[in-house]
Amino acid sequence: MAIFSLFSSSFIHPQLLHIAAKMTLLDTFLFYVVHVVDKLGIWHRLPVLLGLAYLGIRRHLHQRYNLLHVGGISGRKYSTEEFSYRTADGTCNHPGDDTIGSQGTFFGRNMPPATSRYGLLEPHPTIVASKLLGRKKFIDNGKQFNMVACSWIQFMIHDWIDHLEDTQQVELRAPDEFSSGCPSKSFKFFETKKVSTGSPNLKIGSLNTRTPWWDGSVIYGNNKEGMRRVRTFKEGKLKITQEGLLQHDEKGVPISGDVRNCWAGFSLLQALFVKEHNAVCDMLKVHYPDLDDEQLYRHARLVTSAVIAKVHTIDWTVELLKTDTLLAGMRINWYGFMGKKFKDLFGHILGAVLSGLVGLRQPKDHGVPYSLTEEFVSVYRMHSLLPDNFELRDIKSSSTAEDKCPPILEQVPMRDLVGIDGEKRLSTIGMEQMLVSMGHQSCGEVTLWNYPSWMRNLVAHDINGEDRPDPVDMATLEIYRDRERGVARYNEFRRNLLMIPVSKWEDLTDDEEVVEALHEVYGDDVEKLDLLVGLHAEKKIKGFAISETAFFIFLLLASRRLEADRFFTTNFNTKTYTEKGLEWVNETETLKDVIDRHFPEMTRKWMRCSSAFSVWDSMPTPANYIPLYLRPTP
Numbered sequence: 001m002a003i004f005s006l007f008s009s010s011f012i013h014p015q016l017l018h019i020a021a022k023m024t025l026l027d028t029f030l031f032y033v034v035h036v037v038d039k040l041g042i043w044h045r046l047p048v049l050l051g052l053a054y055l056g057i058r059r060h061l062h063q064r065y066n067l068l069h070v071g072g073i074s075g076r077k078y079s080t081e082e083f084s085y086r087t088a089d090g091t092c093n094h095p096g097d098d099t100i101g102s103q104g105t106f107f108g109r110n111m112p113p114a115t116s117r118y119g120l121l122e123p124h125p126t127i128v129a130s131k132l133l134g135r136k137k138f139i140d141n142g143k144q145f146n147m148v149a150c151s152w153i154q155f156m157i158h159d160w161i162d163h164l165e166d167t168q169q170v171e172l173r174a175p176d177e178f179s180s181g182c183p184s185k186s187f188k189f190f191e192t193k194k195v196s197t198g199s200p201n202l203k204i205g206s207l208n209t210r211t212p213w214w215d216g217s218v219i220y221g222n223n224k225e226g227m228r229r230v231r232t233f234k235e236g237k238l239k240i241t242q243e244g245l246l247q248h249d250e251k252g253v254p255i256s257g258d259v260r261n262c263w264a265g266f267s268l269l270q271a272l273f274v275k276e277h278n279a280v281c282d283m284l285k286v287h288y289p290d291l292d293d294e295q296l297y298r299h300a301r302l303v304t305s306a307v308i309a310k311v312h313t314i315d316w317t318v319e320l321l322k323t324d325t326l327l328a329g330m331r332i333n334w335y336g337f338m339g340k341k342f343k344d345l346f347g348h349i350l351g352a353v354l355s356g357l358v359g360l361r362q363p364k365d366h367g368v369p370y371s372l373t374e375e376f377v378s379v380y381r382m383h384s385l386l387p388d389n390f391e392l393r394d395i396k397s398s399s400t401a402e403d404k405c406p407p408i409l410e411q412v413p414m415r416d417l418v419g420i421d422g423e424k425r426l427s428t429i430g431m432e433q434m435l436v437s438m439g440h441q442s443c444g445e446v447t448l449w450n451y452p453s454w455m456r457n458l459v460a461h462d463i464n465g466e467d468r469p470d471p472v473d474m475a476t477l478e479i480y481r482d483r484e485r486g487v488a489r490y491n492e493f494r495r496n497l498l499m500i501p502v503s504k505w506e507d508l509t510d511d512e513e514v515v516e517a518l519h520e521v522y523g524d525d526v527e528k529l530d531l532l533v534g535l536h537a538e539k540k541i542k543g544f545a546i547s548e549t550a551f552f553i554f555l556l557l558a559s560r561r562l563e564a565d566r567f568f569t570t571n572f573n574t575k576t577y578t579e580k581g582l583e584w585v586n587e588t589e590t591l592k593d594v595i596d597r598h599f600p601e602m603t604r605k606w607m608r609c610s611s612a613f614s615v616w617d618s619m620p621t622p623a624n625y626i627p628l629y630l631r632p633t634p
């Protein structure tokens with residue numbers, strides 16, 4: 001121990017010493033290992049196996065020190081046999097407590113609330129947004145990530161998280177000397193509702209109006225009423241139009257699990273997965289003719305939610321973090337180190353590392369009841385993925401080039417594709433033309449000065465998908481939200497994640513223009529830097545579309561969404577899913593597989609690349625004959 005403390009005070013970054021001091025001996029040692037690698041800045045340049053070892057250790061440390069429960073625990077037991085399906089409001093998933101992960105429970109935390117002394121308006125959110133976030137010129141993501149990928153993550157966000165608002169409206173006014181330089185001089189919005197937790201540690205928290213489980217609530221709804229709205233109550237199916245798009249109510253609001261702040265691309269993915277659900281119902285009906293409407297619905301929901309989770313894990317994330325180490329890591333999360341063939345042959349026989357998180361005998365929550373967290377919400381603030389215009393393609397044109405890229409027909413302002421107007425527009429465009437167009441357009445890069453201009457004066461929706469009277473400046477609001485919810489600012493956030501904090505702007509970025517702008521807004525005070533700005537300014541790892549800081553939250557929670565869920569662990573079996581249902585999940589690997597099922601000609605005709613999330617006319621991922629685990633330094 002004495003050697004440790006001698007070593008630590010000279011070696012460990014002084015601002016991390018207090019965190020290391022709370023760890024067990026073994027964890028302190030593991031932390032040293034991670035810290036050495038961080039100091040050298042090399043984990044992403046290590047050969048695959050070493051990179052995986054680093055991530056494994058890091059994830060272990062985060063599981064031990066970055067999961068904080070907020071609120072009480074009901075402790076009510078229930079029969080897991082009786083509730084062997086995903087309930088409408090997310091209750092009855094945790095085996096020992098019926099309410100964990102249900103609609104309206106608290107957001108957890110990955111770290112204590114911010115301790116910084118800065119006020120809510122310091123520096124003013126409008127100044128931060130205008131000087132550092134507002135788009136100067138659209139910066140795209142190259143060929144790596146397209147508009148399907150951008151819509152996909154919104155589709156997932158609307159499955160997992162949304163904060164309950166207060167009824168109290170507040171007004172944010174740009175400082176007088178600055179107001180001429182910003183799109184809205186002032187705007188009104190509802191505060192986040194602060195709720196007493198009844199617990200002595202974290203006294204105040206906020207509530208998640210969506211079910212945080214990976215349960216497809218984005219298409220099934222977050223409670224019984226939502227579920228009733230979307231179901232036909234015939235053969236287990238969900239409502240959909242003849243044309244394969246969402247149905248609408250008398251006001252023009254789509255009928256779907258979540259309709260807030262929707263746009264045409266998001267609504268298209270909802271419709272695609274309603275089609276998937278209905279196709280699963282058809283398949284089940286053929287193989288199990290005795291199943292009634294309710295049974296078909298329940299099984300099809302389990303299967304479709306698992307397909308969504310799998311596509312996200314081994315397709316979307318792999319494109320987001322395009323490196324061999326992450327390709328291996330994400331596949332290990334689903335199939336285990338031994339891989340798909342081994343798991344198909346022998347089943348889940350070897351534990352989490354070798355056989356994957358999916359199919360574990362018991363869900364694992366590392367002693368902290370499952371929820372998604374405030375910090376998770378903050379790192380997913382990625383509105384800069386959205387462009388200003390949507391490029392509608394002409395898929396009937398005969399002049400399609402060799403590269404399968406149809407010509408652009410029209411630049412449609414994104415604003416026209418949002419909400420009820422967006423739904424009307426989508427119904428004239430149709431599913432196929434929209435999807436092919438999304439496939440061919442690169443989305444925005446998550447970087448400074450790339451926040452969509454149209455979102456700085458946005459008509460936001462209420463929870464029912466109806467327009468609110470007061471438009472908001474989203475870039476400003478997002479800075480305010482993180483502060484209002486007590487999310488740590490960038491440097492404190494990094495320290496809490498066991499990362500080396502920055503001590504000057506040049507540690508964050510090589511871009512002199514950015515350094516100058518940061519200096520103008522925050523002076524020399526790196527502690528003041530807002531999380532959102534830091535995440536957008538940070539130098540990126542080659543192949544990563546997001547920052548490393550955001551990634552470490554993903555590393556923890558992407559695994560947790562699978563391993564803490566009874567329906568991806570204990571109940572991921574033929575009894576709960578049916579044999580054919582489980583086969584359906586197992587045979588679906590990518591979003592391309594889902595698209596091929598419903599549009600058999602589409603990808604053959606229009607897609608050249610390997611994943612439906614990269615720009616469709618890009619080259620397929622080249623074959624690499626070195627086995628994945630043996631690949632050397634990139």
Ligand code: HEM
Pocket residue numbers: 150151153154157161162163189261262263377378380381382383385386418460461477481
């Ligand atoms: C046209 C598309 C979109 C629109 C109109 C939209 C609009 C909004 C609005 C109005 C809010 C609530 C702001 C507040 O009151 O705090 C919000 C929250 C959020 N959005 Fe979007 N958004 C879109 C796409 C996306 C995308 C692509 C992402 C990518 C990850 C995303 C991530 C989030 C997150 C993480 C939140 C915070 C949720 C919470 O506070 O619990 N959104 N969005």
